[in-house]
Amino acid sequence: MKICFVCTGNIFRSMSAEYCLKKFLEEKSVKGIIVSSAGTWDGEIYEFEPGVLETLDSSGINPKAHKQRRINQNIIDENDLVVAMSTNHKAFIKENFNIDIPMFKEICYKDTSPLLDNNEAIENWDWNSDESKAYNIKMVKYIHKSIPFFVANYKEYI
Helix, strand or coil, X not given: CEEEEEECCCCCHHHHHHHHHHHHHHHCCCCCCEEEEEECCCCCCCCCXXXXXXXXXXXXXXXXXXXXXXXCHHHHHHCCEEEECCHHHHHHHHHXXXXXXXXXXXXXXXXXXXXXXXXXXXXXXXXXXXXHHHHHHHHHHHHHHHHHHHHHHHHXXX
16 A cells, blocks of 8 residues: 655645654554655755654654655556645646545545645745744644544545
8 A cells, every 4th residue: 555645845744744644654553554745846845844844853753864756657656545735736636647636634534625835824924934834833733633534534535
């Protein structure tokens, strides 16, 4: 079983979901599930969003070896379940790879609303602002607490 989470830059939401799920599976001694993540953005490589690493680290999750990558047909083909973090990622996958994929909150909570990126959620967004960092921390914590619900429901979407 292979699961891939998709967001924009692959340094915030999808990366957090990947490492939170890996940690959960390890803690529960679940074998046979390979978890990865990718992004839709084909621009420059970004550094991690402010607050993300610290928040993951506080839960015993270490994503420092993470390598940002862009979604492609090979990644689509090799995964049993590709999961969009937001509506724009779902649309990107449909437009570029002609498949419908579920969103993270849809799997966890049957909620089709998106997990917004910080620049979508914060008016007058600034990458290094305290408000942006607080939002990033809130989102990582939300993703982390949602993982047990994801695990309980993901098989319905394969």
